[in-house]
Structure formats: structure tokens, C-alpha cells
Amino acid sequence: MVTLRDVARAAGVSPATASRALGNPDVVAVSTRERVLRTARELGYRANQAARALATGNSGMIGLVLPDIESPFFASIAKGVDARARELGSAVLIADTEEDAALEFEIAARVQERVEGVILCSPRMSRAHLEELAALGPVVLVNREAGGLPSVSFDTPAGVREALVLLHGLGHRSVGYVGGPRSAWSDAERRSTLDAVAGLEVDGLDIVDLGHHRPVFSSGVAAADAAAASGATAVLCYNDLVALGVIRRLQSRGIRVPEDISVVGFDDIPFATLAAPPLTTVAVPWAPAGRAAVDLLLGTGRPQAPQHFRLAVDLVVRDSTGAGPAGNAE
Amino acid sequence: MVTLRDVARAAGVSPATASRALGNPDVVAVSTRERVLRTARELGYRANQAARALATGNSGMIGLVLPDIESPFFASIAKGVDARARELGSAVLIADTEEDAALEFEIAARVQERVEGVILCSPRMSRAHLEELAALGPVVLVNREAGGLPSVSFDTPAGVREALVLLHGLGHRSVGYVGGPRSAWSDAERRSTLDAVAGLEVDGLDIVDLGHHRPVFSSGVAAADAAAASGATAVLCYNDLVALGVIRRLQSRGIRVPEDISVVGFDDIPFATLAAPPLTTVAVPWAPAGRAAVDLLLGTGRPQAPQHFRLAVDLVVRDSTGAGPAGNAE
DNA sequence: CCAGCGAATGAATGCGGTTTCATTGCTGTT
């Protein structure tokens, strides 16, 4: 392995100068710098990052902790984080917690030892653990808010509202809500928005609670049956996956989408476009959230830059929504 | 920040002993060890990984370089790598090359500086670059073979063969092949297997070349049209995504799957089960491949352990395949 | 013409661990 001293010796300068030539080019004479750079290249010198990290106290890495890298939205967050980190010259240490709330803290703490700070995606850990982690080093939350910790979240209430307005405009007067897990922060948020919107902003709209469901495709059958029984003419789902499941079940029971029942999802996963019919859904900007999280973590911007980002969501209307009962449409 | 010296001082031992108590517990007296461990815990000591890496020359990290973390199979590989790495006490540094062959080498080289070795997934870079990278540190290839470099690949020929046997057994005599990108190593491999099997192992089976296509859903329409025009009664696709696209296009033209045409995919992405009809496909063990790659990289096993893994694939028969022309079925 | 200044460089130190080597104090053997 060729070290900086080797380069320095070969170039006829001191290690200090060699170091400067590489890392602080403008404090060294042009001729010297070029000589050092050239011999470094010739010798195939590669800086030892561990040594650099030790000397500067700066690892040049950030951590990314998420429940499941195979989930489309976490993968998208990872994509955003990776891209932004590269732009800023940082490397990304990734850790999958396998949806295990108990492991989550341990894993994150171990990651924190190696990096400048960690990005926690939809963390399930307790608030106390969150704060303990924050004591170990910088932390940024994605899709969760807690205390004063920096976070990036989404304006899902606006998305819910938009969806409801769309549905109402199409003539629907009774829309079902297929909820997510009871423990999910975002499920609670959506329910309260639903009630608020139906009660105040939109006239004569009835929300029917279709229960809590695991956010997976197969939950669709129970949810679809409940929807069909409820008399709702439109369904808003916690998740694209369950929306897709609902559609499938509806179709296999001979109920047409959107002619008989309209379905709206959440997330806009890649497959939403490819489904039949293509899914109307509230698109959540996962990748931009990843980028924003990196910016928050690395403090790009002034010392007193905002500590919270709330990203706008976007209702994308495709073909799983259509006119409601005749006579209602505007 | 609390260092090892702080712990040592507080415990009344030398830094050397403190270090041993933590990292090499059996060479230190029980009483001493416990005292050190306790004070370390009390002080909230966390080892500085950079310092450890510098001293031991061992970063405890491995690199994972892949073209696109949002692709289901790369995500699965990542999952496997992450899980196995954690079992072995390593952290994983991830880098997404954004499908950019030119960036790939640069990114991998930069990753190599920080880790013990890197796992390259479906690398597009030249053989020369591959070897240059290997000179920088240990390298393991996934889904590609090159020179003597350690690799884990898949026995796709067996999968192709299985699929063909299934189709022939169902009475199909003319099956189309929807190919992948011209540059893909695995496409070439499949084509030659196709020819070999059709020519030698299975009687009276005709393979019709349906051209090269980008491995995405939307390629399905061109491929489906070509298939319909070719008179083939079954189609084998490079990819689940194009298989799904083919099915969609076929259906929208009023051609039924599998009654009129059978379709077989490759990969078994999560959505293959959820499609209508559920897709018959050759399942590739991506996550196990990730695990195997880690084992190869970290040299779990004897010094002269095998340097190549070739994992078995598995044809999973679902509902996109059915009987061919009447009278042929066995 | 010389004091004084700034640019360029080198010597030395530290970052926080690990590890070699030497030292100390015992136990057990002859």
C-alpha cells in the first residue's frame, strides 16, 4: 500500500506539503502541487479514509436506517439519499432493520458510531430511544415527527383533501376509508383529516370507516368486501398495495372499477401505473424526501436553516376513479 | 466525547488493558474485565471506529455497488447482503450507479477506498476496469462472470430448459423469445440455451426470435405484437416486467392469457404473484445471492474455498401458462 | 539598504485505538 509519505518522498517534499497539495491545493506553489499530484497518480496513491477520518474527526459518511429496503418507497428514499449524498461528497452506510422495532435502536446506534449522522425512515422506536440516539449524534427523521428533531414529512392532509374533492366532484357522496395499521402515525393523521374535510369543507360527504388493515396486497380482499357491503361508491386506501388488492378483489367479484366503485391509493408506487386500471393515487415524493433529509443532516445552508421540511404531495388522477351515482356529478 | 483513555483512567488501568478488556476479553483477569466493562457502560463509551480501522487496518465495512436500488431484484440483493453482513458484524456501504456504465468504475473505486471489499451487481464496466478494481481490493461479482474473479451467478440455462419442457409438455410447439438488451450477458446466455434445448433435448420445438427489447413494462407492446404476428403459442420473456407488459398488451388486443397464448417471465419479482393472471416465471434467488456474495467476499470458510457460486433457479408455475394447441398435450 | 511582511515549506504533534515487548509477581518443580 502506498501512503502519503511515499508520495512525499518520491516528490521530494515533506508529508505536510504533500497533504496540502492534495487537500488544500491553493496554499502550495503551483509547481510543487503539480509535481505531487503527478507522482501521486504515478504511484497509484489512494488516501486511507480511516486515517483521514481519524485526523479530521469527519468520516464523510452518513447513515440510512430503514425498515425494509425491498419496499418501493423506502427504496426510493434510498435512491434520493444516495444521489444527494454523492453530490455532497458523502458515502452512505445503509442498514435494514427488517421491520423490527426492537432491533431498530440497536442498529441505528451502531451505525451512528461510524457516520456523521443518521437518517431514520419511518422509525418505529419510542420517543425516548429517538432522543437517546440524537444524543449520540445528528439525526434526521423521515415520515415521522418527534419533539424538536429535524424531520421531513409530507403534507398528506392536503392529499386527502384533494382526493375527497375529486371524488365529491365526480358525484360520490359516500366514500370508504381503508385504514392502515392501528399503530401507524400516518393513519391517525389521515383519519382526522378525513373527518375534518367531510365535516367542514365538503358538503354532504359521508366517510365510512372500513377498519384497520395491514398495508399489503392481500388485505385487499377483506377491505373490498367491507367496501362492497358498506354501500360506499368510492374507496380511499391507506396504501397503493391495498388499493391494488381491493381492485383485484372487486373485479373478481364482478364489481367494475371505476364504473361501480372508484378506488384511490396512496404513495404512487411504480406499479400503480401498470395496474389495470391504472391507479388514481396520492403521489408522495419519496426521493425528494431523501434528498431533503441529507440536506438537513449535513446542514447545507445557514446555521439556522429550517429544521423541518414538509413536502407537498400530488394527487395523480388515472383510471381507477370515475363518476359516482348519476345525478350527483357537477 | 469519551475515549478509551477516559475509561481506562476511570477504571484505574492502562489504555492497553482497557482495550484488551473490550476486544480480547480472555486475556485479562475477570475482575479487571468486569470493572472496565462497567465503567465503560457508565461513561457511555463508544469506540471510535475510524481509530480502530486505522489501527487494525480493517474497516469492518463492505461495499455494495448496484445499477439501481429501486429495481426489485437489486433491492433483494441488497437485502441479502445487508442481512448476511450484519450476521458477520460488518456494515454495508451502498452506492447506486444510476445505470451509468461510465460512472460505475469511478464510484466503485471510491467505495473501495473505505471498505474491505466490494460486491458488484450486474456490473456493466469493461473487463479491464473490473480487473483494475480488483487490484484495488477484493471484489465479488453478482450476475456476471469475468476472468478469475469470484462471482455468484445463476443457473439460468436450467431455468430456460425447465420452462421449455413445461411448455412442450403443455402442447406448445412454437415458442417465442422476447429478448433483453443486445449488450446483456444474460441475454446471450439464454439464447444459446434456447437453441441448444430446442435443437437437442426437446423434439419438435420451434424457437422464434422476437427481437431485443429494453427490459421494461412498456416494451411489452411491441413484443406482444410481434408475438401475436409470429404465430407462437407461448412466449418466454427476458424479464417479468416485459412479461407483464406483454400480457397487458395481449389482453387489450383481446388475446387471452393463457388460453390463446402462454407467457413465462424471468426473475419472480414481488408483483408477479399479484398480476392477473399470476405470472409463471423463473424465480431467481436474488437475496441468497447477496448472502453468498458476502460469504465469498469475507472468505468465510477455508482459504481455498470455492470462488464461484452458481445458484439454482426455480420455475414457479402460476396461471399465465396453459395448454397449447389441442392434440399436442401429453 | 535594511526592517518587515507574506508566501512556501518542514518538523512535530495529535486523532483514538491496537499491539508488541518488557516488567512484575506468582505458582510449582526439582
Add this chain to the structure above:
DNA sequence: AACAGCAATGAAACCGCATTCATTCGCTGG
């Protein structure tokens, strides 16, 4: 009783780089 041998520990030397501080040298300005 003396000594070999071993277990437990400490002192000190790195690991490879960044950085502070001191030094040298060529210039400028009074």
C-alpha cells in the same frame, strides 16, 4: 531454596493523515 514458566498488566510505538507552529527566503517600502 532457587529458578523456570506463566498470567496479568503497563509503557510505548505505531496506523496514515491533517494541522499547528516555526523557519526560510524573496520582496516591498520607507
